[in-house]
Amino acid sequence: MSVTSAQGFGAAGVAAGLKTSGDRDVALVVNHGPLDAAAGVFTTNRVKAAPVLWSEQVLKSGRLTAVVLNSGGANACTGPEGFQDTHATAEHVAERLGCGAADVAVCSTGVIGDRLNMPALLAGVDAATAATAATAPTAATAPTAATAPTAATATTTETNSDGGDDAARAIMTTDTHPKTVTISNDGWVVGGMAKGAGMLAPALATMLCVLTTDAVADADALDTALRAATSTTFDRIDSDGCMSTNDTVLLLASGASGISPTQPELNQAVEKACADLARQLIGDAEGASKEVAITITGAASEQEAVTVARSISRNNLLMCALFGNDPYWGRVLAAIGTTDATFDPDRVDVSFNGVKVCVNGTRNPDAEAADITPRHLSVEVDLHAGDKTATVHTNDLTLAYVHENSAYTS
């Protein structure tokens, strides 16, 4: 299922040898139409990977026929040559699918700074396009399937009936399992897949995500729905405060259901899909032992609520304490105090898992009752400065996180 849950989409995930593990590492999502509307949201990091620069450009048309994704290399900080590699990848996909390169978005994920193994990647594209050709309504939409890959370079060309699952596996890096979603509506569907296990931070989380829908919707409607959804979901997960060079979230509409949802209906379905995937990302963050929901209430504005929640989520000392099952609310206060949000230090309340540990900025005598040993932990802060609220999802800072990230490239 996943990106193939919606009618009109084909997908594949193959092993092209980009990952030293031999696992699947090239994914393809093809929109068979009849529509080809699309929207995208990208990292706000000013150091953008070549595929981000490329895909931002092609998305300006509001149309996409396909998305090609690879793990095993981020193609970031690779200069003009890296951009040419991205361009060549899109060209190769376009040639196989019989569309233009400007109809193909490219996403990459993996280590920053290395060029991609282009012969392996292009052979992977051949295998993936061959696999998706079978999903096309008519053979005419996949004219070059017959020219596809040699087994030598694409070692896992066999795909099961669900190319969507293969695709979700092919974009994994340190993820321990694939992340997919299907939101069923009244006759139309939003499906999707995502990867992202470390470096989860705002605007966006570090991640690749492709969403598909068979609803009838134009690019503007998709863009509206996608921006609204990411701002309250992916933008509010913050595992380790680090922002990626490659974040990309794409939404493609085939219109194959023939159903035209209203904008609010579309918004709601896309947000549901994003929220589900965001939760899966935090649930599988690198080395995490806890999933922490930080909810701010009583804020003067939603933005201030997000600012306060994010400051708490990024406090290394608190995140170590939570790993150690230590409900050290003093560090919550210290983190709030670094923000410019409206609050009076003598009126702040803090709860862990529903047990009030701090009242009016000081220790609640009942604080000892707080049990933060479960994996799912809620930290609730009432600023008593208004009626706005927001939740940011994060993880604890663990020995496993440090271990995993101290040995990532080497």
Next chain:
Amino acid sequence: MSVTSAQGFGAAGVAAGLKTSGDRDVALVVNHGPLDAAAGVFTTNRVKAAPVLWSEQVLKSGRLTAVVLNSGGANACTGPEGFQDTHATAEHVAERLGCGAADVAVCSTGVIGDRLNMPALLAGVDAATAATAATAPTAATAPTAATAPTAATATTTETNSDGGDDAARAIMTTDTHPKTVTISNDGWVVGGMAKGAGMLAPALATMLCVLTTDAVADADALDTALRAATSTTFDRIDSDGCMSTNDTVLLLASGASGISPTQPELNQAVEKACADLARQLIGDAEGASKEVAITITGAASEQEAVTVARSISRNNLLMCALFGNDPYWGRVLAAIGTTDATFDPDRVDVSFNGVKVCVNGTRNPDAEAADITPRHLSVEVDLHAGDKTATVHTNDLTLAYVHENSAYTS
């Protein structure tokens, strides 16, 4: 030596039982004059500990007779009662020294959220004032020394000839050794002590610091020198990005040398003292295995250079990589990209320990030559956007840091 290096100062450090270890935990620094000019710089955290609120207030006069400091409790997030505890501590010191409570600054460090054991603390004050009475030029300046402590509550009243060293030990928390400094000038001296081993972050680092000088200087001159010095030293160490509720840096002048340095001379000596102590703090940061100097050159402004350096210093992923001896320059670029500083991603150069690993935003073929195994590591970034420069000092993110901070209060 330390705070007693300058003429006219007495100091003591005693064990009052605030620390469960039984180590020294109450320090006193007394200015015997003839001058009593003073200046202070405090945390910018909006959640301020009671002693910070108190000391900010008393410093408005530009005068201090004494500073009393305790470890074993931060007295932060303790409400009006905690403030009364601070006030009572100052009153007690004043009574023993024969000055006013408003002439006494108070500093506390330790766990946030707990009230101090006041009987123990006040007995410690008695022991400390008794010890410093011997350092006074005439007995008249320490009128109540004879009334001092019972051995029962202040278990380590014996002080060696150097009360400065005892004081430096008494303010330690997770520090592994005391930090002191003496800057000798032409007939006058700046001495000092500091503590701070975790939660080192900007404006200020988490720390307590008392500097003393026997120079003749008024409060304005001290304030000017102290603000200039902290802005380029303590404000530029950032071990873990967390900001404390208790940061305090004080500078007291006795005038006992009879020498009046010029403002630039005073500035230079105070900056030297602060820089030396700042280096010691980073050298002893919690769990760190590396001391990392991040130097930005070619910045459009000094402020942008600091912003970029700080963003790099706070990147958990990079700091894990450095712990793992992995010169992953891609994470440096990703961190730079999160700032709004002036730079072109295709013109940034990065070096580790003098070996260029990234040229024009891409990998330098010679990058493999970089060796980051030594404890002292320099990360140099040239933004090629101007001629301004700044250095921020930080530490790697280690298993020991997580271990230490996951078991701090419990």
